[in-house]
Amino acid sequence: MRGAIQVRGLRKSYGGRKVLRGLSLRVAPGEAFALLGTNGAGKTTALECIEGLRRYEAGEVTVHGRAGIQLQSASLPAHIRPMEAVSLFAKWSRTDIDPSMLEALGIPEMSRKQYVQLSTGQKRRLHLALALTGSPDILFLDEPTAGLDVEGRLALHRQIRALKAQGKTIFLASHDMAEVESLCDRIAILSGGKAIFCGTPAELTERTGTKYRIHIRTDQWERTFETGDIEGRLAALLGELKQKNIRVQDIRVDRGTLEEHFMELTGRSEQP
């Protein structure tokens, strides 16, 4: 099936510093895809190359469909009002304004304010509205919730989920694991200018999380044990505790958070 976004061998450098060293990835239509990486990994550069805002030295980028772009660092004239900005960009896109979209993002309630008077959350919502103004098929979001409080973050997550439910392809760059885990179907981890992993969050856990962690709290102590053999280790631990007559108050078993797997993977890839 034709991908909504296809990137092959993307290379980009600033001066002598190579930021992208042959990035390749494919995003299916209607998919929510995240590009993960630490600060400075090249996520914004990759995103801007794919969006067509930045030139690249080599590689091939194909985007099928109309794109809406929300930039990480974005600004508007200080005195412009939200509806004026929406109208301006709608006219350039030759599209009609969707009142329900504006309503959902709370644009009418901030319409009397000038851009300079908007809060960070309101600015984020306005820039998302601008990205959606041309009725895009594909939405590029660069760190969409950076700088937002918990309430603003959750509200924006609801909006993004609603957009995904409408069938829009979402390409997100983020360093927030929780955000990615809750919003995206697949992720690519960018490290050393390449995608060192591309798959679902579950596949990432599968790939890196071979060890289970057993958290045990007893009436005497609380400890965490790591093991690859969950059944054997758990049985042995419980037998040992019973033998010593130590009472177990709580037991939890997990395979680590996405963040830990990410750290493990990027840590590995950065080793010489």
Next chain:
Amino acid sequence: MNAFLYGIALQWRLDMRSKSLLVACYLVPLLFFLFMGGIFTSVMPDMKNTLTQSMIVMSVSMGAFTGFPPSLAETYGTDIQKVYLANRVPFCFGLATMFLSAFLHLAVTCAAILLLSPVLFDAAPPAQLSAFLPALALYIAVSLGIGSALGLAVPNPAKLAMAAQLVFLPSIMLSGIMFPASLLPDVLRAAGYLFPASWCYQLMLDGGLRLENLWYPMLVLFASAAACILLLKRLQAARA
């Protein structure tokens, strides 16, 4: 075209909300006109013949060299331009709309001076309005052309303010609008003709649009347009 016209109207509204632009394009020039118009015409009664033109040169120079470039630098030196590009707005859109909007603002100020100076200071109106108005339009365009090049070339606000003064002060001091240029030393009088203010002031006074007094402002206008195109290309390349 619809989007472009909307952009000009929007820019006009944004300018009206910008205190700094209102101060530089309306408040200071008109206060200067009201205050200095009275002084000039009482100290030197002959200035009644040139007051309208000199105050217009002063107002246009102030608005175009000191008020306009910072707004342009803000648009092209910040992420505003990136947002415009991401939303399919042409790179030259900001410059074009801001130029035309500023042109209208300066024209309004000039119209106020043109109408008020005979009433308030008994100043002589331009002898030939049909020649005066094109000369005025040319001076506004040339000044905004220089202002545009400044705003695109110098993104740093402090350096931009200094660069603007380097054009603004000689334009008003050496063009003959404050006192007759014939009183200046030869070197300064010659230096004054490097600035379009001197040429356009004469154009507005004598009302004769001829190649010999048009060529220099036209040359500066085309040179600044070429500079703006090159600067826009450079900015766009730097963004990518």
